[in-house]
Amino acid sequence: MPTLTTPHDLENRIHEFLAAHDPLAMEEREFLRNRFDAGLAWLHYPPGLGGQSLPRDLQPVAEKVFADAGAPDNDPRRIGIGLGMAAPTILAFGTDEQKKRWLRPLWCGEEVWCQLFSEPGAGSDLAALATRAVRDGDEWIVNGQKVWTSMAHEARWAILVTRTDPDVPKHQGLTYFVLDMTAPGVEVRPLRQITGEAEFNEVFLTDVRIPDDQRLGAVGDGWRVAQTTLMNERVAIGGGTAPRESGMIGVLAETWRNRPEIREPALHDRLMTLWVAAEAARLTAMRLSAQLAAGQPGPEGSAAKYAFATLNQQLSGLELELLGEEGLRYDDWTMRRPDTVDFVGRSPGYRYLRAKGNSIEGGTSEILLNIIAERVLGLPGEIRTDKDVAWKDLAR
Known part of the structure; x- marks a missing residue:
């Protein structure tokens, strides 16, 4: 050929x-x-x-x-976690058998994936996670709790980070697995958000058995594997290329043009400032896409995700100010389990409330600022007193 x-x-x-x-x-x-x-x-x-x-x-x-x-x-919004996070991790660390087993049905949309990383006591500090995996012959027995898991209620597979050695520093004792979400001992519960919906879930793992051939990477090397997932996640959230005035800035600009009665000079200045910032973020995302063409995503993806979260929150807030009393009406308070997040097709109130989560999901803005400072700008690293302390000896 x-x-x-x-x-x-x-x-x-x-x-x-x-x-x-x-x-x-x-x-x-x-x-x-x-x-x-x-x-x-x-x-x-x-x-x-x-x-x-x-x-x-x-x-x-x-x-x-x-x-x-x-x-x-292949309905990319529904299988976005598989496409944007699981697949590149499997490609980088999976065996030939694992790649052949999982990548084809993943891309074809036959199997939905979710991500089991964050825990109630390990969100921003993911390496502090406590979900335990203990080896039992050719299997691992897993116990713990994960939280803020999108699509867990529909997923067949999950990418999972566990603690396999509590006697070493927190970053060194982690191991990464692929979990069958239909396995005995997996319980998924909905988490109702400020929007009224249950887009996320919490997942409880009780004596769940995972075959060792569903491990990605070496035992104890889970942090390195997870970094590949996280870098791709941040690019997936904030690094996509799009036409000018797409997304929230397009919604806000259309509102301004179609509603002359709400226009004020001060608000126009703020709108133009955000329009320029949105355009700068869009062009930066295009440059990031060009970098991706040459290899794996780097820490620059953290900057793209941080810019996305900040802009979405500022734009949705300005939209409510433009609309005044009309913007305070909220008609979306209903218990739903949406498969995707649609900012453009929803009400201003929904956009404002849902945007608050943008600075948490895919890495908190505070952690992303640390990554940008240390790995992009080369500034001195934050002092970490727990770096060489065994996980079991950390204060909780």
């Missing part, structure tokens, strides 16, 4: 594929499986795993050709 070197070559290859696989005549899942097997799923992945080791910047070219042909997508 000839090598693809240009967007034109890629378009020709996709048209050849479409000629042999009519998306309008095939069952949706079967079409996606064939697309994966043809190496036209995520193009930057290796051959045999849905890709062809092509540059990431060719992916939008492929998506446009498929969309123009009426081809189904």
Whole structure:
């Protein structure tokens, strides 16, 4: 098969594929499986795993050709955790057998994934987690509690970080697993948020058995594996490229243009300041995407995620000010279990309340500022008195 070197070559290859696989005549899942097997799923992945080791910047070219042909997508918002966090971690640390087992059904949307990282006593300080995994022959017995888990109520698989050695410093005694969410001992409970919805869950693990062949990376190397997940998560949340005036700034700009009665000079100055900041963040995200084309995400993704959270909160707050009393009305207080977060299609009150979570999910803004300071700007690291203390000896 000839090598693809240009967007034109890629378009020709996709048209050849479409000629042999009519998306309008095939069952949706079967079409996606064939697309994966043809190496036209995520193009930057290796051959045999849905890709062809092509540059990431060719992916939008492929998506446009498929969309123009009426081809189904894999519902990326519903399986975002799998696509953005689990898959790159499996690709980096999984065995050949693990990659073949999990990546194809993940990309095709056949299996939903969730992320079991945060705990009631280990949020910003993830390395302090207490969920324990004890080896029992070829299996591990896991006990603990995880929290703020999106999609746990629908997920088949979870990426899970546990403590396997309490006698070493907290970062050194962690091990990373893939957990079957249908296994005995896994209990999922909804967490009701300030919006009235239960988008997140808490997950209780009681004597859950995980085969050792579902471990990613070496025993005790879970922190390094988790860093790959976290860096990709922050890029997934804040580093996507989008057209000008997309997202919250587009909603706010449209409100300003369509409602002349709410315009005031002071508010216009604030809107323009945020418009410029949103455009700067968008262009920075484009630059980050270009960097990703050359390799794995770095700490710059933390800056993109921090900017996203800060802007979303400022924009949703200004929207309520623009609308005055109208903005105080809240009609969304109902117990729902949404699969995705939709800022654009919801009410101003929902946007304002939901944006508060942006500075927590995917790494708190305070932790991200530390990462930016230390790993991007090269400033002295924060003093850490617990760095060389065994986890079991830490104060709680």
